[in-house]
Amino acid sequence: MSSKARGAASSRSQDPIRKPLDADAVATAAFELFSRQGYNATSLDQVASALGISKAAIYYHHAGKEAILRHGLDAAMAALESMLQEAVFQSTANPPLDRFAYLVRRGSQIGLAHKATVEVLLRLKGNSEIERSLLKRRRAFDAAAAAILREAVTTGDLQAGSNPTVLASLSIGVINTLVEWYRPDRAIPAGELAEVVVRFVMSGLPRTGTERI
Amino acid sequence: MSSKARGAASSRSQDPIRKPLDADAVATAAFELFSRQGYNATSLDQVASALGISKAAIYYHHAGKEAILRHGLDAAMAALESMLQEAVFQSTANPPLDRFAYLVRRGSQIGLAHKATVEVLLRLKGNSEIERSLLKRRRAFDAAAAAILREAVTTGDLQAGSNPTVLASLSIGVINTLVEWYRPDRAIPAGELAEVVVRFVMSGLPRTGTERI
DNA sequence: AATCTGACTTACCAATCGGTAAGGGGTACG
């Protein structure tokens, strides 16, 4: 019983078999917890035990906790940004409100598809350099959305005197809030929900006796 | 120079003068930081130094970190709940959509007036018993709002087939998102903003060529 | 003058956290 017997990998050999993890799998599990408990309230030990590995094993796949954060949020922001490019560079013959509706629809779909990551993205507070750089990208996204609405005011599609920045923030806010309460086991499927969101942003509550387009 | 000389209150006597703090003042300062950095990312040492006191002094006013959380969130939830009572018990002769509009307007005003507390309230994740009890109250609030919309479907004020739960979540979501980006130094004053929110919820983006009521 | 109380202070603690060091089992390849 000398201290030499520092048995390693003992629990792994007890496992039936398990595929080696990769950086993506670790990040996915981490974001599952980040989104449920919050980033700061989630320890790497929790992430490790959710994966059935030791905390140190996480450091084989990622440089640290913040690296995991960046890994996941980079992917989510990239998806949103490429979608924004599509919306912005759609035929300018396309009315700005149509492009905005496209942005809202695709934004909802992406938000729901990347629920865990987007939820964490929305809760960033800028407590580190990484968080601040992500926040900067988020603000650029919001500004681009506002620009489309500003154009809609110029073309007269939106009422003169409207504040495009505020309206863009409210519209995007609807998407954001979506990510926070939607659970896939809900009565309404994600595909339909995106349409409900688009109609809500364009027309508000579906009242009777008001014109619909 | 015996160890007896454990000078106390030394920094206070250096201060010009300072009124004694009370539990509310400590909680207000704490929520200022909670809302900017997040609850978990804010240490009591930060709260203390923002107040110019020692961390231990916080424990004279509050039983602990979670007690501060409860102190502030209890007040915010109470304000929202009493507003909800007003909206619900308004003359039933009042159309449900009018009552809902009232709820959205007052909800926006309260959210903006209690910005720091409400922002923390919205970020709760249920990581402790206190958080879970607050979340329960929040869900009751959402359910009551949904009930008003359900009534509006019954009376035919909302289109048949509408999902009142989803629509209530989207509407309240607009208020929630408001709290996250609004800064009082913005171009638009808080009073106007509440009206913009009401119009947005009732009619969506202010398009030209659509009927307004 | 003596005492009490409100409002703090410094000094400390145990627990937890993110992160590191060092090593070991399994498989592929020479």
Place this chain on the structure above:
DNA sequence: CGTACCCCTTACCGATTGGTAAGTCAGATT
């Protein structure tokens, strides 16, 4: 058969955190 590499382990560390113990000083009360 050796050895190299991948993927992971146990054991540990320093820093930070929420929380506590005990002392203190100014001002009100007696």
